[in-house]
Amino acid sequence: MIADADKGGAAETDHEPRSFIRRYVFSTDHKVIGIQYMMTGFVMALVAGGLAMFIRLQLAWPNAKWPMLAKIFPEGMSGGVMNPEFYLQLVTMHGTLMVFFVVSLILLGGFGNYLIPLQVGARDMAFPFLNMLSYWVIVPACFIMLGSFFVQGGAAAAGWTSYPPLSALKEAVNGSAMGQTLWLLGMALFIASFTMSGLNFVVTVLNLRARGMSMMRLPATVWSLFIAAAIGLLAFPPLTAAAIMLLFDRHLGTSFFLPSGMYFGKLITEHGGGTPLLWQHLFWFLGHPEVYVLILPALGIAFDIIPAFTRKPIFGYRLVVYSMLTIAALSMIVWGHHMYVSGMSPYVGEYFAIATLTITIPSVVIGLSMIASLWGGAIRFTTPMLFALGQVTLFGTGGLGGLFLGNATSDIQLHDTYFVVGHFHLMIGGVTLFAIFAGTYYWFPKMFGRMLNERLGKLHFWLTLPAFYTIFLTQHFLGFGGMLRRYYAFNKFQYLGPIQKWNVLVSIATFVLGTAQLIFMFNFFWSLFKGKRAEANPWQATTLEWTAPSPPPHGNWGPQRPIVHRWPYDYSTPGDSEDYTPQTVTPAAVPVTA
Amino acid sequence: MQEEIIEQETSLNLSSAQLGLWAFIATATMLFAGFTSAIFVRRASADWRPIPVPSLLWLTTAIILASSITIERARALSKAGRRESLRRWLSATAGLGILFVVGQLGAWRQLVALGVYLPSNPHSSFFYMLTGAHAVHLLGGVLALIYLLVRSLNGKSTAPGTKDLALCATYWHFVGGLWVYLFIMLFVM
Numbered sequence: 001m002i003a004d005a006d007k008g009g010a011a012e013t014d015h016e017p018r019s020f021i022r023r024y025v026f027s028t029d030h031k032v033i034g035i036q037y038m039m040t041g042f043v044m045a046l047v048a049g050g051l052a053m054f055i056r057l058q059l060a061w062p063n064a065k066w067p068m069l070a071k072i073f074p075e076g077m078s079g080g081v082m083n084p085e086f087y088l089q090l091v092t093m094h095g096t097l098m099v100f101f102v103v104s105l106i107l108l109g110g111f112g113n114y115l116i117p118l119q120v121g122a123r124d125m126a127f128p129f130l131n132m133l134s135y136w137v138i139v140p141a142c143f144i145m146l147g148s149f150f151v152q153g154g155a156a157a158a159g160w161t162s163y164p165p166l167s168a169l170k171e172a173v174n175g176s177a178m179g180q181t182l183w184l185l186g187m188a189l190f191i192a193s194f195t196m197s198g199l200n201f202v203v204t205v206l207n208l209r210a211r212g213m214s215m216m217r218l219p220a221t222v223w224s225l226f227i228a229a230a231i232g233l234l235a236f237p238p239l240t241a242a243a244i245m246l247l248f249d250r251h252l253g254t255s256f257f258l259p260s261g262m263y264f265g266k267l268i269t270e271h272g273g274g275t276p277l278l279w280q281h282l283f284w285f286l287g288h289p290e291v292y293v294l295i296l297p298a299l300g301i302a303f304d305i306i307p308a309f310t311r312k313p314i315f316g317y318r319l320v321v322y323s324m325l326t327i328a329a330l331s332m333i334v335w336g337h338h339m340y341v342s343g344m345s346p347y348v349g350e351y352f353a354i355a356t357l358t359i360t361i362p363s364v365v366i367g368l369s370m371i372a373s374l375w376g377g378a379i380r381f382t383t384p385m386l387f388a389l390g391q392v393t394l395f396g397t398g399g400l401g402g403l404f405l406g407n408a409t410s411d412i413q414l415h416d417t418y419f420v421v422g423h424f425h426l427m428i429g430g431v432t433l434f435a436i437f438a439g440t441y442y443w444f445p446k447m448f449g450r451m452l453n454e455r456l457g458k459l460h461f462w463l464t465l466p467a468f469y470t471i472f473l474t475q476h477f478l479g480f481g482g483m484l485r486r487y488y489a490f491n492k493f494q495y496l497g498p499i500q501k502w503n504v505l506v507s508i509a510t511f512v513l514g515t516a517q518l519i520f521m522f523n524f525f526w527s528l529f530k531g532k533r534a535e536a537n538p539w540q541a542t543t544l545e546w547t548a549p550s551p552p553p554h555g556n557w558g559p560q561r562p563i564v565h566r567w568p569y570d571y572s573t574p575g576d577s578e579d580y581t582p583q584t585v586t587p588a589a590v591p592v593t594a
Numbered sequence: 595m596q597e598e599i600i601e602q603e604t605s606l607n608l609s610s611a612q613l614g615l616w617a618f619i620a621t622a623t624m625l626f627a628g629f630t631s632a633i634f635v636r637r638a639s640a641d642w643r644p645i646p647v648p649s650l651l652w653l654t655t656a657i658i659l660a661s662s663i664t665i666e667r668a669r670a671l672s673k674a675g676r677r678e679s680l681r682r683w684l685s686a687t688a689g690l691g692i693l694f695v696v697g698q699l700g701a702w703r704q705l706v707a708l709g710v711y712l713p714s715n716p717h718s719s720f721f722y723m724l725t726g727a728h729a730v731h732l733l734g735g736v737l738a739l740i741y742l743l744v745r746s747l748n749g750k751s752t753a754p755g756t757k758d759l760a761l762c763a764t765y766w767h768f769v770g771g772l773w774v775y776l777f778i779m780l781f782v783m
Contacts, residue, residue, distance in 0.1 A: 126610040195621055203613045209603040233621045238628030245632060248723060253713030256636065273641035273716060281635075282628055 016554040028128035034114030041105035048097035060507035062489035085174040087488035088157035095160030118545035121210025126203040134196035141189035148182035156183035164257035201229035212564030219568040224300025235289035242282035284335035292331040298435030308541040309385035310377025313569035316369040323362035349408040356406035383457030387438035398426030419479025450531030456523040463516035470509035648704040654697035661690035688739040
């Protein structure tokens, strides 16, 4: 259906801004906002990654003293020895920052904002002002999260899952004071920002597509971002409700989550009757869909990058779209698999197990489609392709771990062990991170008009991939062996003595992983200024963003928006002398067969 | 220069503003769905003591229902192009909205007079929290109405002002319906 009500985003009637502030700081241009999100996410990644280094330092050498670190963290590392509460703060903030302020920021805020209007053929998002607002709400959220380290008591220490009573009582642990409150405020701002972005994504994809761009001609990236935004809009609010209730429990004396008869040093008398389980349900009602919010865009990006480097269409486009929709729907009704050992009725557990294992089906369809997309292709092993391929392997490996955890019976043994840590790091650490890298190497030319250095890129990949597997595959076995999550040291447990050397290996691999990212950072900034200049379509790809200049001007195209005649994966099309047919090529020039 | 034909693919016959509003309404609904599940769970505890209905709530409920009628009247007048009368009914709606919030605060004071505060018992906790959350959403609607009023006073809005008013009305009915739902959840069930 065609309508002329919304003219491709307000930029149609917008004048291009002139001042530096309006062009690069308070800009409503989706491309600027996308890059702002991306860069902010990368900065937060440095912090969150740094926290991981400290975690691994502690776990590998729990008896060691680090006098240098005592100078940086006088409270947490007094005498050079890490105290357990500080360890919990590291773990909490590493998780929180990575999930919300790195992956979500870069994949959805960064790539989502940058690519959606370009790939659907619009001049900007549906609500550009709201878009700008969403970024400038995230910035204080970042400051609040980072600032929480420096308040009395330090950052929140109740895990990224923030379970009460630990998070509900200000006296419970260092960090449960101001730090936890700041965590809740930072999350509230994050959710507000996500809501604004989510509205933009959903409306832009539904309403601002160029002529000829039907829903089933959308690139997989757009589908995945659209679905992720829709999930997020529906799943985040219960966490908002829970966060409000937790703030009330902490500061206003209510008892939503605090039970009666709880001893904490002295008897707590003013709270009572609440249940921590309520928090768990509300948190995981978001928490599970959240991981699909993160992983679907990663998978969508892979489906766009792979065909450009196999020179053939992806396998099963429709199947993949339907699978993503199915995953989205199912993801809303399986949250209980995070709570199998919370005391729930085994019948309820059985329901959640069956539903969880059902998600395996569309997930495998997607994974197999990725592999089948490679079959018979003339593969070009460029850096983006390497990261996309790495991503495919991580999805498979990590997904297998999900079978053990989704099953209520085996999960009883594995819950809260490093098996879980290994599993989710492969998925929302590995698949998403590799997608971020793949996407950056792939779209950097479009964003900045220059190419990233290929040799440095390949070095980055070949260091990152083995390091990643060393760390997180090993952790699956550590989990089997009984190593538990969120413990700051294991040297007191005799049964874990034999596997401590694997912790050392994991930590060394972590330092290698961290160092490898310096190569990426150097490549990024060096190429911004000295990289080879990029043409409009350096990868000879078919989707609409490649029909705009690199980088695209304000309004993305000249006076005429693109008109779409075919689906996004016409590679090696019969009747075309080139091995790719952009979406704008008319049927008269090349027949439309798909 | 050839004029660009602005054509677009759209899936549903809704403007971006309409779609955006419905998506926002879905989000807000999920917020109160979260609160709903919380109240059901909490109600099962042994320490649940129902609080009495503050009498002012009957009045505020009537006010908010009346405000839905006034905004519908405004919408009808806007369609008919009767700008003057429209402004009166818009103001009436905004006024009733503010009166509603004042009434809710009065209901809070009625409870305080009985010694029932936010942390007194779980039912009171939900009452204060839910009325507060609802009032925040309603005040957002009032702000939108004031914005429309100011624009219409400036004389800048043309007939398409009907569209914006229709959006406001949709949101307003949502907030009104939400109140009725919360009232039932808190005191009838």
